[in-house]
Amino acid sequence: MIFENYDRIVFAGDSVTDMGSVQPVGEGLFENMGRGFPRIIENLVYAAYPELTLRFTNSGISGNTSKDLLERFERDVINLNPQWVSICIGINDVWRQFDTPAMKDYAVSTEDYEANLRKMIEAAKAVAKGVIITTPYYMEPNKADFMRARMQDYVDICERLASEYGCIFVNFQEMYDKFFAYKHSSLIAWDRVHPNLIGATLMAKEWLSKVGFDYNHTPEC
Amino acid sequence: MIFENYDRIVFAGDSVTDMGSVQPVGEGLFENMGRGFPRIIENLVYAAYPELTLRFTNSGISGNTSKDLLERFERDVINLNPQWVSICIGINDVWRQFDTPAMKDYAVSTEDYEANLRKMIEAAKAVAKGVIITTPYYMEPNKADFMRARMQDYVDICERLASEYGCIFVNFQEMYDKFFAYKHSSLIAWDRVHPNLIGATLMAKEWLSKVGFDYNHTPEC
Amino acid sequence: MIFENYDRIVFAGDSVTDMGSVQPVGEGLFENMGRGFPRIIENLVYAAYPELTLRFTNSGISGNTSKDLLERFERDVINLNPQWVSICIGINDVWRQFDTPAMKDYAVSTEDYEANLRKMIEAAKAVAKGVIITTPYYMEPNKADFMRARMQDYVDICERLASEYGCIFVNFQEMYDKFFAYKHSSLIAWDRVHPNLIGATLMAKEWLSKVGFDYNHTPEC
Amino acid sequence: MIFENYDRIVFAGDSVTDMGSVQPVGEGLFENMGRGFPRIIENLVYAAYPELTLRFTNSGISGNTSKDLLERFERDVINLNPQWVSICIGINDVWRQFDTPAMKDYAVSTEDYEANLRKMIEAAKAVAKGVIITTPYYMEPNKADFMRARMQDYVDICERLASEYGCIFVNFQEMYDKFFAYKHSSLIAWDRVHPNLIGATLMAKEWLSKVGFDYNHTPEC
Amino acid sequence: MIFENYDRIVFAGDSVTDMGSVQPVGEGLFENMGRGFPRIIENLVYAAYPELTLRFTNSGISGNTSKDLLERFERDVINLNPQWVSICIGINDVWRQFDTPAMKDYAVSTEDYEANLRKMIEAAKAVAKGVIITTPYYMEPNKADFMRARMQDYVDICERLASEYGCIFVNFQEMYDKFFAYKHSSLIAWDRVHPNLIGATLMAKEWLSKVGFDYNHTPEC
């Protein structure tokens, strides 16, 4: 696994990251880390690597667009001195275009999204050992759905910027697309956005597969 | 409009009918009628026909399948001596096949659905002046979606039985299909099932268009 | 209909406008718009004109007199850059004269009411395409009732100023007077002020009848 | 005052009597007696006649019509072995005719009202020293109001039966009619039915004026 | 009665005055006036003098000593421009000497009490037509009880200052002493301080007897 003892990993994002975590930044005891994929990642890492002590921090806030996240990125991510920054943002940038189409200022265009994400990556790279870019997604296998089609533009921006800046890239949209060949999206989420624990586990698995995690790791005595 | 003074119209169904109504049967003051399409219908009828006094009753219960509704049909519909019975059932018959696929007994097959609906229509026709069959639906324009495809089978059964028994037929699925050519489903519902008030208004409009309702009706002095 | 795509319509008022909306200004998802006549208007417009995207905003605050509304008019109405402003104020200006007669400063006299309303109309006209003046009302058919009689003075001021400034005029008091020829006021409200959803629908219908709304509008493909 | 030491006075009625009292029968400590006119009567009697020990019991239940009260009269009034029975019923018999006109079985006609009240008076006379009939009322000075006009029929029945059976008669309707020559009904109640504490005090005063109560009574040492 | 139309009467005090009133100053609708003796006074005055419109204001705050009341007297009493000021303070000055004897700074000595009360009377006289001094009390007929004995010193100060400044004087302690010759204190209060509604009515009666109130007043037509 790419993480070293006492590394701090900060997850920045929206409600998919947040999932009930302490605001604005949660970690440690109780439900401080929330119940989303970052918590599942923490659980699996601690269970499989008892000899390691890693610090996982949840900087997700429900409802955030890339614009909102950028505004608090200094305070809630950079100032925490992370060794690793994982970003999952963009769902609300797109969703607001469809559920409140009259409120144009609630959403974020592709141009602004790319600019926002670029600034966050550059800020994170300046302080951390590495940056992990995870895509936004819509749990919709029909690529012609208005919102699913729009989402692909944001996914593509993530992929392009991850490549440009040498970030680890985790494609949640593609992962979900594959899963829904077997099961209907309502098994994971009724609103096609907020995953239940099976969905959070799917995301954790995908994320862990990109950082060298080994489920069968045994610590040396 | 086909309704006469003091007619009682009973809406039987699931959460789409229920929407917070009093259990098992709600009507009259406060939020007893819930906030779904039956309430919108009542509001529009009272506002446009002040000289009429019609009794609207909500017999919807959240989570009901056609099996559940049939079991309580005598108590919650027939015994109320309605002049008109409107039925909207089947969404949960289908949904449970996809969100809890392992619990096979939670869902209802097409065969059982048809048998259940048939029994309800026959019971209603025996006491009422007329029966209104409204279809279940899934707010999914992609007809290849697993759940949308399955829903069509249930919609078709509704249409066939309505024709066979001479019922008024209201096709909510088709109405939604048309609407989603203009707006994304997330404007109406995040879970593609439970409509917000815009959706309930769409359903009320569709229903009223089949019973001779006139928005510009003026009572004679 | 007089509204064009992406127009913003702001409803300013008291509890009759507010009805549980987000404070001080509500719009968009959830119950942000409240449950009063502005929400019914939004529902009917979206249901009948799916090709349009209009922005409806609720700036009603429970308990406001014209004095209270004027004080926040800049912040809660003008600064929102509306294309249309609809004002419904004055009920509390009158009501406080009767339910708390000893607290003279809680109420607003006709002179002050006219001055307040005039200032709001002028401010609104300076930024919007049009202003809609709706009257306050008391659901009391007996014009000799102390409070109903006083209310008429405020209704008359509305009518006069609407004419003077070329505003669209909606007479809720007259509409209710007509309705109560058929039904008793307790069908709509026990306190003769806060309408239930039937009353809110009556008000929405009256309002829509003045802005060229067509219930049977069909969008062109 | 007509009451003797240790007499028990039972107030039977609807929400106007109940006003938050313990269900179905409340008396003694805490808020058991509710906050309506029976509590005000108890307070004034105990304050003015410290040498007396009278037992006041509240058998009011919110929403009751004369039909509902008759059904529980044996259990909640007669079985308590009262020396005095005070009855205030009929408001809901009338109100339901106007706020839920379609639900005809929710209301009670004048014929049924008279029959119900007659049965209660006869049952009460069989066990008590005296019966006090108080009228239902609607706080509406306009006698042409649909509901106020209907209420008068019920008030008249009370007066007639009180005379026929030799009961003490308390005319709340007339008392309110007089009061509203000075103040508007909204000083006492927004819904013209449920009095605030000023209204409850008015009712207590009227009631006490018929039972020989003296505000300036001084106990002998 | 000594009050004239539109006079404002402000009640300053502790929990006995407050009794759930709005903080720091309550009046008008709902339970704003609390449930203590000022509310009973308001009820009786409005019920007996319908032609008058008096403004009653509750400036009681639970737990206040004379020191606390003096600190907020300008804001909560004088600035309200009252025509009449009624003061009931001192119970907590004494009580804290006995229930928390170690916290000496929680209580107020007789010297300080007199100085505090004097300042309040002088401030009130400067703006009002009249000042009403009501005594603190302890519902304890045994004058040898530690706390009852101490209370008498504070009662005596009230009487002396009322006489010195020509205030109306209401002796609640003496009134309770007389009442408890007939009934035990637990009929009115378990803690011998906070009266139930019978106690509040006793206090209202005593207060009204000093201001020319007539229970049988009839307004001229």
Place this chain on the structure above:
Amino acid sequence: MIFENYDRIVFAGDSVTDMGSVQPVGEGLFENMGRGFPRIIENLVYAAYPELTLRFTNSGISGNTSKDLLERFERDVINLNPQWVSICIGINDVWRQFDTPAMKDYAVSTEDYEANLRKMIEAAKAVAKGVIITTPYYMEPNKADFMRARMQDYVDICERLASEYGCIFVNFQEMYDKFFAYKHSSLIAWDRVHPNLIGATLMAKEWLSKVGFDYNHTPEC
């Protein structure tokens, strides 16, 4: 100390015993034992005698008179197979005579109290090693107070029956009388009945002084 390993001690009584304990019988974890003197006894015994394992059970129920306790004595005391039974009852037998004097059936006379207590003692003696009779009390040093005087009759009955049946006798009334020579009753209870934790500790100390408890006990190794 008179208790042996694994003895069960059951405390029967009213709210003074109960103090928030589980209903009808509480013991063991959490707040099951309530916060009254039985809990303080348990705490002190476990802290001073770590080598002993005694079972303390709280059978107190708030509001009970001796009549109420007798009715449930078989179920809540005898059926638990106690080695020791401690009874503290009678406060409500007396209190109801004074706070609700009109409700004569709420209280219990001295004759009935003696008969009830006698039956409980006889039932307890038939199954237990010993019975502890503790007196009811009123925290009132003035023996001429109506309620304190009446309480003495009940205290005397306790003393007489304890002597007659050879029970351990604990005189809470006398203990409180002595304590109030030093401090005012409001240090312990505002209502002179329900002790705070200082009062509960006083009672536990008095009780323990009669059963051979040694605060400085040291277990042998």
Place this chain on the structure above:
Amino acid sequence: MIFENYDRIVFAGDSVTDMGSVQPVGEGLFENMGRGFPRIIENLVYAAYPELTLRFTNSGISGNTSKDLLERFERDVINLNPQWVSICIGINDVWRQFDTPAMKDYAVSTEDYEANLRKMIEAAKAVAKGVIITTPYYMEPNKADFMRARMQDYVDICERLASEYGCIFVNFQEMYDKFFAYKHSSLIAWDRVHPNLIGATLMAKEWLSKVGFDYNHTPEC
């Protein structure tokens, strides 16, 4: 993996199994399955084997001993027609011996534990394809701790019976013993019994390692 499509796996146990699941039996949507190790197992299985549809059911009830579980085993396990039964019971059998030592009937002896477990295994084997015995545990690495030592007796009984009946055996105690060589027990649980999500993940991993689960399983297309 040993499970076949549509197999039902029932988890019987106490609070460690329950963890907030629906009572008495939970499965499917929402938090019905609770948040303990059975939920983690379900999540991991669904995430790794999307082509499979297994039914997981939580029959854990907080506070249960083996005696309590045996009493409801027919209703909550056998009658559900499971293909697999997983049992985790015994912690409370031991715990009650130490936290409430006086209440001997709250705990369960080793003899009774063995008899209870034997009956459950036999009942489960009669209906299911296989039985999984998981041990109770105490998160205490010090084997000389009173409670940890006693727990070992119960763990040994599990191991012996699993062997005797050919059940799959999962040793949670041993798993935790190994883990606590690296981390202190307070990382997992403050009370050394109720695991947080890291602990539940450890238990799920141990359980899955005995049923042929493969984290890197890929479904064939």
Place this chain on the structure above:
Amino acid sequence: MIFENYDRIVFAGDSVTDMGSVQPVGEGLFENMGRGFPRIIENLVYAAYPELTLRFTNSGISGNTSKDLLERFERDVINLNPQWVSICIGINDVWRQFDTPAMKDYAVSTEDYEANLRKMIEAAKAVAKGVIITTPYYMEPNKADFMRARMQDYVDICERLASEYGCIFVNFQEMYDKFFAYKHSSLIAWDRVHPNLIGATLMAKEWLSKVGFDYNHTPEC
């Protein structure tokens, strides 16, 4: 006993001191003092020494480390002008090293602990008659447990500083070690830190044994 009339004793600490007390400083009525050992001490002192009036103040705040306590020591302890200061701090300094090992800044090292404690002792000695140092503890008899071993270092610092500065020394750790030779730690606390009332009583007894308290003290008349 070493305390004189009107002495103020302030308890500074963490959740073990706090136990629900008012924040940041609690004393006097209601549950202001919390339910921990300071409250038990107050109860026992008032019950045994009725002639004394001592002021006990709870300055414990849940979750505090010695770093947190030092930061508020001026405000919450010194500024209260105590005659005696009792300090119980350090549990969280150690605990955070084990339950959140990755958050190194949440815990306090032995070096910092000693420095913090030293500053607090010096500040307290400058204003008070005496300082009482009580040790932190972990209810773990196994001295090889990771956390119990670390705790001993902090206990030793307490003992050393108490000796160096001439403070009264109370060794809670040693007291608990002895107690757990007889009973298992789960009798007192499931988490081995927060004592139930038996544990709080044990701590109060230990504390009182160092200040000359006599359980059998009798005040002279």
